Amino acid sequence: DAGVIQSPRHEVTEMGQEVTLRCKPISGHNSLFWYRQTMMRGLELLIYFNNNVPIDDSGMPEDRFSAKMPNASFSTLKIQPSEPRDSAVYFCASRGGAGGYTFGSGTRLTVV
Amino acid sequence: RKEVEQDPGPFNVPEGATVAFNCTYSNSASQSFFWYRQDCRKEPKLLMSVYSSGNEDGRFTAQLNRASQYISLLIRDSKLSDSATYLCVVDFSGGYNKLIFGAGTRLAVHP
Numbered sequence: 514d515a516g517v518i519q520s521p522r523h524e525v526t527e528m529g530q531e532v533t534l535r536c537k538p539i540s541g542h543n544s545l546f547w548y549r550q551t552m553m554r555g556l557e558l559l560i561y562f563n564n565n566v567p568i569d570d571s572g573m574p575e576d577r578f579s580a581k582m583p584n585a586s587f588s589t590l591k592i593q594p595s596e597p598r599d600s601a602v603y604f605c606a607s608r609g610g611a612g613g614y615t616f617g618s619g620t621r622l623t624v625v
Numbered sequence: 626r627k628e629v630e631q632d633p634g635p636f637n638v639p640e641g642a643t644v645a646f647n648c649t650y651s652n653s654a655s656q657s658f659f660w661y662r663q664d665c666r667k668e669p670k671l672l673m674s675v676y677s678s679g680n681e682d683g684r685f686t687a688q689l690n691r692a693s694q695y696i697s698l699l700i701r702d703s704k705l706s707d708s709a710t711y712l713c714v715v716d717f718s719g720g721y722n723k724l725i726f727g728a729g730t731r732l733a734v735h736p
Contacts, residue, residue, distance in 0.1 A: 544722060546724075548726075555726060555728040555729065556669070556726040558723065558724070558725065558726075561722060568722065569722075569723060604668055613661065613671040613724070614671070614724065615671075616668035616670070618667075619668055
């Protein structure tokens with residue numbers, strides 16, 4: 514089991530640029546979650562999908578953020594345009610049954 | 626009131642000590658509770674689920690008090706390798722699909 518795979522591991526971009534973060538959940542897991550972690554705000558749930566359908570996106574900070582899950586094995590989180598305050602670690606997690614989530618290693622985003 | 630509240634610490638304890646972390650949550654309808662551990666610059670990892678009757682996993686004991694909306698984690702015989710941030714996690718959907726994480730409690734175990 515390869516676990517939840519996120520890419521890239523690190524991303525440094527200039528303000529105003531588009532950023533796309535990618536996630537491959539564990540095979541067979543039917544729920545996928547995007548979280549953002551900062552020192553100030555801790556871990557925040559941005560959006561989650563069940564069977565590829567977005568269920569709750571109330572945590573998405575604003576319209577600059579969008580997420581898609583075109584199939585069971587792939588999801589993207591896009592920020593356009595990016596701003597310095599978007600700098601954070603973005604985690605993807607998946608779950609396949611009762612119990613907690615399995616997290617990916619995260620993408621460390623720095624917007625300069 | 627925050628949805629999930631924890632004392633941020635840090636808790637600095639010597640090896641072999643017993644240490645307890647507490648957590649309160651705001652949603653009385655919550656059904657699922659967990660403790661996660663996060664090492665510096667790593668992803669959170671599930672430490673243990675928390676059951677109504679309380680549960681134990683080796684040196685770790687978790688307790689739930691629904692009436693007080695309170696969860697605890699007890700670590701006995703602390704090891705250097707226990708140094709990490711411990712996250713209290715509560716579901717806010719009546720199931721498992723909206724887990725809300727506390728800000729975490731930092732533990733530092735020293736020789």
